[in-house]
Amino acid sequence: MPDSSSRRSLSQPLWRSLRVALAAVLVGVVIFVGLTRTQVGRDTIRQKVEAAYDVVATNVQLRAPSGTVIASVDSVRGTPRWANLLTAELSVRTLRLIRPHLSLRRDSTGTWNVARALRQNTSPSPSAQPLDLSFADIEVQNGRVTTAREGPAPEAVQHHWVFDYTRTQVTDIFLTASARRAGSSSLFDISNASFALPGLSPETSSLQGQLRRTEAGWTLQDFDLSFGATHIRGRATLQNDRSDAEPTAFTLEMDRSRLDNDQLRRFVPRLPLAETMTIRGTLKGTPNRLRANDVTVTHNASFATVEGTITRTSEALILDLRLPKSHLVPKDVRSTWPGLPTLPNPKIGPIDVNGTLQGTTAQAGGTQRTFDLDARVRARTPHGTVQGSLAVARPRTSPLTYRTALNADSLNLAPLTGRPSLSSRLNGRVEVQGRGTQIDALQGQMDLSLAASRIAGRSLASADGQLKISDDSAEG
Numbered sequence: 001m002p003d004s005s006s007r008r009s010l011s012q013p014l015w016r017s018l019r020v021a022l023a024a025v026l027v028g029v030v031i032f033v034g035l036t037r038t039q040v041g042r043d044t045i046r047q048k049v050e051a052a053y054d055v056v057a058t059n060v061q062l063r064a065p066s067g068t069v070i071a072s073v074d075s076v077r078g079t080p081r082w083a084n085l086l087t088a089e090l091s092v093r094t095l096r097l098i099r100p101h102l103s104l105r106r107d108s109t110g111t112w113n114v115a116r117a118l119r120q121n122t123s124p125s126p127s128a129q130p131l132d133l134s135f136a137d138i139e140v141q142n143g144r145v146t147t148a149r150e151g152p153a154p155e156a157v158q159h160h161w162v163f164d165y166t167r168t169q170v171t172d173i174f175l176t177a178s179a180r181r182a183g184s185s186s187l188f189d190i191s192n193a194s195f196a197l198p199g200l201s202p203e204t205s206s207l208q209g210q211l212r213r214t215e216a217g218w219t220l221q222d223f224d225l226s227f228g229a230t231h232i233r234g235r236a237t238l239q240n241d242r243s244d245a246e247p248t249a250f251t252l253e254m255d256r257s258r259l260d261n262d263q264l265r266r267f268v269p270r271l272p273l274a275e276t277m278t279i280r281g282t283l284k285g286t287p288n289r290l291r292a293n294d295v296t297v298t299h300n301a302s303f304a305t306v307e308g309t310i311t312r313t314s315e316a317l318i319l320d321l322r323l324p325k326s327h328l329v330p331k332d333v334r335s336t337w338p339g340l341p342t343l344p345n346p347k348i349g350p351i352d353v354n355g356t357l358q359g360t361t362a363q364a365g366g367t368q369r370t371f372d373l374d375a376r377v378r379a380r381t382p383h384g385t386v387q388g389s390l391a392v393a394r395p396r397t398s399p400l401t402y403r404t405a406l407n408a409d410s411l412n413l414a415p416l417t418g419r420p421s422l423s424s425r426l427n428g429r430v431e432v433q434g435r436g437t438q439i440d441a442l443q444g445q446m447d448l449s450l451a452a453s454r455i456a457g458r459s460l461a462s463a464d465g466q467l468k469i470s471d472d473s474a475e476g
Contacts, residue, residue, distance in 0.1 A: 177193070280295070289312070357374075383412040410425050425453060450462060450463040
């Protein structure tokens, strides 16, 4: 009898415990099913699980084979989506980089240390597939990039075509972006980036755009770059090297953009332009050949559209340029290009110009610049129209030679010469050819043929004349 009561006293608590455990399991199942039946519930559970396994690293460094530090990060924090590893994808929901520093060094052969560090020593297996990557939310705080070099500066830097990018720095980098790589295609979407360029731009610069990499090269879509008063919008592409005969090619399509030339001269010291202008059009080419397609530059009331190519060889620049249309106010041109020759009378009014320019120009060994240029031009002003050709050349060992043939249509010379009393309307043709620039060494000839014209208020039916210049004497 005591044995049966003892068994009942033990079984009752055990049974109650089992019922409590079963009830807890049922409640848990109900809650889990209730949460996971909605996308919000499933996302909440997944995010909490992933957040519990964040990846945190401090004092991360990337070193070159020589042991020098190429990149360093004070702190890295990431939240991976671990389940995506089952589909051969490394997916990171958030990635934070605190105070990253990229240190780039160019050696005497022109190779950068980061290129050597990332170069593969062995060829990948044809069957090997790279792991897909995705970063939904990337944040960089207080980043920095510095460059240094060994040996002389690049040729373009030595000739002041570009600033010394091998000894510069980019500081105060703050960036928010997302990234994805699938196979050979990569996408880096920059939502917002700001940075400082000490010594180049006194104000904070910013950048937005989508950087895409494919087997053919790189593409920057819908970019928006601002530094100081300069604001550039458009698209850019950079094709990979395919062979020595086909060097890297680029394309820059600019929407209407604003250029502050005084500031740009810090990046391109030899830039002859000044003040602010707007620009739109397409530039494309290679390091040795630049082509402009429908590039229009505007400043105040003036504009000019330029097309053509500039080709660089080891000894010369080959020019093939066209000016399909332009409307130029002399004071606008003078303010944006201060180095141009001064006109006799800057108040001659707007000039509509179109024409072509072909030839070569090169830097001689001394102070003289050699060139061989041929231009055709048509200029229309409120004071008449002039059209014709001009050829000018200065070989290395010979004096300047020139040849021009111009046709005038109802041309009034008074505004051009600054003499209001010289009221005239000239119709005719003038041809000039000669050589030399010193007065006592000039050799040349001018032929003038006028049709019905008016000079100093007097009518002239026609006139022909010739003037020959030889050394310090003239005959005509």
